[in-house]
Amino acid sequence: MGSQFGLLLRQWRQRAGLSQEALATRAAVGIRTVRGLETGERTDPRMGTVRALADALELTGAERVELFSAAGRDEPVVVAEPVRFDPLHEAVETLKVAVEGRWRREEEQRQIHDPVPLPVRWDAAPATWMDSWLNIGGEARLGGSLDQVVEVYRRVGSRRLVVLGRAGSGKTVLTTRFALDLLGTRSPADAVPVIFGLGAWHPGRVGLRDWLADQLTRDHPFLAAPGPSGGTLAAALVDSQRVLPVLDGFDEIASGLHRLALNALNTTTLPLLLTSRVDEYRDAVEGTDVLTSAAAVVLADLAVDDLADYLPRTTRKTGPGGNVWKPVLDEVRCGGPLAEVLTTPLMVALARRIYSDTPDHDPAVLLTLHEPDEIERHLLGSFIPAVYGSDTERVQPWLGYLADHLTRLGTHDIAWWRFGGSSVVTGLGVGLAVGVADLVLETALEGFLGARGLLFAVMIGLVTGLLFGVAHWYVARRTPIEPVRTRLRLRGRAGRRVWSRGLLGLAFGGAIGAAYGLVRAMAFWLVVPEFGMTAGVLVDVGVFGLVFGFGAGLVFAVVAAMEAPLDVRSAGSPDGLLTANRSAVLGLVAVMAPVFAVFVAGATGVVASGLTVLRFEVVWSPTTALALGLVGGVGGGLAYVLSLTAWGQWVVFARVWLPLTGNLPWGLPAFLDDAYRRGVLRRAGAVYQFRHARLQDHLTRSR
Structure with a gap:
């Protein structure tokens, strides 16, 4: 019986990634107790010990029963009030698992423990670089080494600590060890430490709390789900201090913004750990003030x-x-x-x-x-x-x-959605894709590939490329194109978002439809001059403007009603976020194209009947209507994806344009992953980074 108990205990401890010492600490029992139970030297654990171990290992109900049974005991059944579902608690626990798994893998990848960790030690910073101990609270003993980082942090009453060091002194290694050690001793009520690379923060554009929430949803898209108070789960976790920000790289904030950033940090009372090179932090302090209620340490050189x-x-x-x-x-x-x-x-x-x-x-x-x-x-x-x-x-x-x-x-983040930027290249890509799609669909459905078909494909490609190139320029200038944080589901709720998206689709689709009608009439006139540029042109422009406008409005509204946050499986790595976005965008097109095609086919039939009644000469057939719908749906979907989604920009630039110009390899994802495995790059959530900023600077200068 004792042997079975020890076997189960060891199995579940290893599954949790805990050492015997860590389990003993978490369960508040002696290390000898854990060691004795696993080896079979102790065969009669007390009820309280078994319960403490089961709680520390976070066993399921069936696993608890099995553990108590192996100990020869039955856990008393406690009748309690029904537990109300707490979305924030569930989000915190899910985030904790994701963060812990990510940084354990990163520590292994960086060979931190191969063969042993390099010693990282520190001493208290000069008094002029930190606040008064009356404001900080706690103990004044700040010296320590890497395995004591959590202990030193907990001596600081305000839970605000600044870690300073010169380039390459071990600040990033320290943040990783801090997060893992804190997670290893964390109680359910404690905040989850999350490492944020501060180099991506512009304090003049967005506040710290909003930026933290945005970074959380970037790396963990499931946190974009609605929170209990109306915002996102990410914002709720930040506001309720269930996330402990570990802010790595204060010095990597854009030049000239360090004082502004320090002022912004001082507007919050969030517990945090901040790292920086010495010079940048000292200059910011001398130009403004110290970080309020924060103690500071300086990393020492290796001996x-x-x-x-x-x-x-x-x-x-x-x-x-x-x-x-x-x-x-x-x-x-x-x-x-x-x-x-x-x-x-x-x-x-x-x-x-x-x-x-x-x-x-x-x-x-x-x-x-x-x-x-x-x-x-x-x-x-x-x-x-x-x-x-x-x-x-x-x-x-x-x-x-x-x-x-x-x-x-001005960043250190290799984000797959930031390889684009040129509206000209985007327009060329859209025009080529839409022109080819139009030519293939028109040929397949209407059975001809003549001068009119070729001319029309070229013209519609040019016009669509121009329109969506301008749209890309306008959107990207206002707001950077970011990965989508939603997926489509079968059931959704209507609301203001549906109406606003529908109106946007109506306006944009109307413009595209009017241009489509004009190009169609011009192409027909160039091939058949006797057609004449008469009122028929105005009819085509008006009809296609209305049909495409209402069709696009319907599509945008349907998509808005079906949107739901990405689930937790989409988080964890650049490849994971890329794959999730590809699936989301392709799913979007799979809905857009058929809905638009069916609507256009039906609507043009209705309009054609009405025009015939009004004695207009109309050439219409179900095949022609279907071709129009498919060309509009597929062409519009391609144009939207390639110009206005992050995954489409990745395809245009990272998969075609940059390899074509020799700047990057054709197999870019495999190249980045290989560089990561070789230790040239590291992962920081949904982005890659060079293993150190100095390596990036050296490669830039050597280019």
Whole structure:
């Protein structure tokens, strides 16, 4: 019986990703108790111990029964009041699982524990960089190391801590460890730590709380669902302080905005952890004020003993004096440029990747370099060749373009929906796609491929490309085109959104229909001059303007009524969000095209009958009406997707234009994923980033 209990306990502990120490802490029992129960040394656990372990492991009802049964006990049944469903609690728990799984994978991917973590230590920052302890509260002892980050944070009564350090000093590693350690000891009532890259925040355009909510819905689309008070779940979690913001990269905010950002941070009382390079934070403090109620620490440099304990473990290569790193370590002990450079985890990690993980690379090369800047440039410049080997010449231009692209955008986020931007290229893509679609559909349905068909396809492509190119320019200038956060469901509720979308579709569809009628009449006149540009043109413009307008209004209204938030399965990675958006957009077109085609076919029949009664000469047939509907539905759907959706822009630019011009590879998703697995990129929610801002800067300058 005891053996079965220990087996179950170990199985469910490992499933939860907990060590014996972590489970003991979470369950508030002794580590000896957990160890003894798993090994079978203790075979008669008390009722309270079993219940505490079951609660800590978050077992289901059936699993609790099995655990109590294995302990030879029955859990008392407690009759309680029905529990009211709390959407925020469910959202918090789902978010907790997603965040914990994401950052555990990232820590493994970055080889933080391979073979051991580099030591990250810190001391209290100068008093002029932090608020008074009367405002901060708690204890004044701030020194610590990486495994004590949560402990130090909890000494700060205000729960507002600033972590400062120079480039590559380990700030991002610290935020990851902070989030995981806090989640490992979190009680159900505690906030979930979520890491946000501050480089994407423009404090002059959006407030901190709104920006946090927007970032949450970007990385976890299910949080776009309505919250209990009318906003989104994401906004409700931020406002109720069920999310603990871990704000990484204050220094990465656009130049000139640091003081504005610090003022914006001081308008909130949110508990938080903020990281920054020293210079940018110090300048902001001197220009405004300290972060209200916040303590501050400064990361320390690595010591020689830290390098001696780490670098030899990373390789089995041997040199004349034993381990291949011995000459370098001897030089570091003597001081000099190497000792100055190999003091940050970034530079040490680059050196390890270049010389320990790569065959035939001897770190003795470092001894031939005599200036700190020269050594740093060498390490940054040798990293890509060490990672890609013989493929370096092929991939280096692509990485350089990515780095330059991000620098021009003023961001560190490689977001798949931000590769576009040119309205001219968008218009060309739309025109070509719609022209080809029109030619294929007209030929298939009406059975001819003559001069009129070719001319009409070219003209409708040109006009549609022009109209949607202008529409893209107008929309993108006002608001960046973002990934959709909705999917379609079979049941929805009508409301103001349905009417507003319907009116938008009516106006936009009417403009497209009028242009379509004009082009149709002009194409017919160019092929058959005796047709004459008479009142028939006005009839075509009016008829198609009305039919397409009401058809588009109907489509937009139906789509608005069917929209529902993306579910949790769409979150977690850039590929996951891309796949979810592709499915959502294709589902949208699958609804738009048939509804529009059926409406146009029926409406043109009604209009044709009315015009015949009014003694107009009308040429109409069901086949012609169906062709019009399909051309309008498919062509309009293609134009909308390629110009006004993030996934369509990805297709136009990342899958066609940029590979065609040689700036990026044809298989861009596979290339990004490969760069991530090689350690060149890292993931930060729904975006990629270069593993460090300094690598991005180096690649930009080297392009």
